[in-house]
Amino acid sequence: xLHLILFLVxxxxxVAGAVNLLVQRHPISSALSLVVVMASLAVExxxxxxxxxxxxxxxxxxxxxxxxxxxxxMLLNAGEEELxxxxxxxxxxxxxxxxxxGLLVAWVLIRRSGQSAVALGALPGYxxxxxxxxFHEFLLPFELTSVLVLIAILGAVFLAAKPxxxxxxxGRKG
Amino acid sequence: MVPVSYYLILSGILFSCGVIGFLIKRNIITIFMSxxxxxxxxxxxxxxxxxxxxHLSGQIFVFFVMVVAAAETAVGLAIIIAVFxxxxxxxxxxxxxxxx
Numbered sequence: 001x002l003h004l005i006l007f008l009v010x011x012x013x014x015v016a017g018a019v020n021l022l023v024q025r026h027p028i029s030s031a032l033s034l035v036v037v038m039a040s041l042a043v044e045x046x047x048x049x050x051x052x053x054x055x056x057x058x059x060x061x062x063x064x065x066x067x068x069x070x071x072x073x074m075l076l077n078a079g080e081e082e083l084x085x086x087x088x089x090x091x092x093x094x095x096x097x098x099x100x101x102g103l104l105v106a107w108v109l110i111r112r113s114g115q116s117a118v119a120l121g122a123l124p125g126y127x128x129x130x131x132x133x134x135f136h137e138f139l140l141p142f143e144l145t146s147v148l149v150l151i152a153i154l155g156a157v158f159l160a161a162k163p164x165x166x167x168x169x170x171g172r173k174g
Numbered sequence: 175m176v177p178v179s180y181y182l183i184l185s186g187i188l189f190s191c192g193v194i195g196f197l198i199k200r201n202i203i204t205i206f207m208s209x210x211x212x213x214x215x216x217x218x219x220x221x222x223x224x225x226x227x228x229h230l231s232g233q234i235f236v237f238f239v240m241v242v243a244a245a246e247t248a249v250g251l252a253i254i255i256a257v258f259x260x261x262x263x264x265x266x267x268x269x270x271x272x273x274x
Contacts, residue, residue: 031207053233072251117176134234158252
C-alpha cells in the first residue's frame with residue numbers, strides 16, 4: 001500500500017514536471033521542471049530497488065547534465081520562445097490521435113501484464129553487484145563507452161572553441 | 175505491490191511528453207531537453223522490466239544509456255553554441271539552411 005502511494009505521488013510530480021516543461025515559454029523554467037522530473041524519477045528507481053541507478057540519476061542527470069543545460073541557457077542569454085503558427089490540421093488530427101494511441105497502449109499494457117506486480121525494492125541493484133557485472137560480463141561495452149566519452153569530450157571542445165582566433169604572440173594574458 | 179504496467183504507463187507518458195515537446199517547441203535548447211525527457215522515460219521502462227524479470231542487465235543498460243546521453247548532451251550543446259555563434263538565434267525555424 002505504501003509502495004503504491006509513493007509511486008502515485010512521485011509519478012504525479014513526474015508527469016506534472018513533464019507537462020510544465022511543455023507549457024513554460026522560458027528555457028530556464030523548462031530546465032528547472034526537467035530537474036523535478038529527474039529527481040522524482042530517482043525516487044521511482046529507488047522504489048524498484050535500483051539504488052545505484054537512482055544515485056547515478058541524481059548525480060549525472062539532475063546534477064551534471066542539467067548544470068550544463070542551465071549554463072548554456074545563461075551563456076546564450078536565451079529569452080522567451082517566440083511561437084510560430086502551427087497548422088490547424090495537425091491540431092485537429094494530432095490531439096485525438098495522441099489520446100487514442102495513448103489509451104490503446106495503456107489498455108494493452110494493463111490487459112497483458114496486469115498480473116505481474118513488483119514488490120518494494122524488488123531487485124536490489126547494489127553498487128557492488130552492478131560493478132561486478134560491469135567489469136565481468138559487460139567489460140567490452142564499458143570500455144567502449146569510455147572511448148565514446150573521450151571522443152565526445154574532444155568533439156565538444158572542438159565545436160565550442162572560438163573559430164579562427166589567431167594565437168596572440170605574447171601568449172595568454174588574464 | 176505495484177503492477178509493472180503502471181511503471182510502463184508512466185514511462186509512456188514521459189516519452190510522449192518528450193515527443194510532443196520535440197514537435198511543438200521552437201527553442202532549440204528546449205527541444206534538446208525534450209530528447210532528455212524521452213531518454214528518461216525509456217530508462218524507467220528498462221528498470222521496471224529488470225525488476226519484473228529479476229535480471230540486472232536492465233539496470234546495466236540504463237547505466238550505458240546515461241553515459242551515451244551525457245556524451246550526447248556535451249556534443250549537442252557545443253553544436254548549439256556553434257549554431258548560435260553563426261546565426262545569432264535559437265529559433266529552429268530560422269535555422270533552415272546548411273549554408274550561411
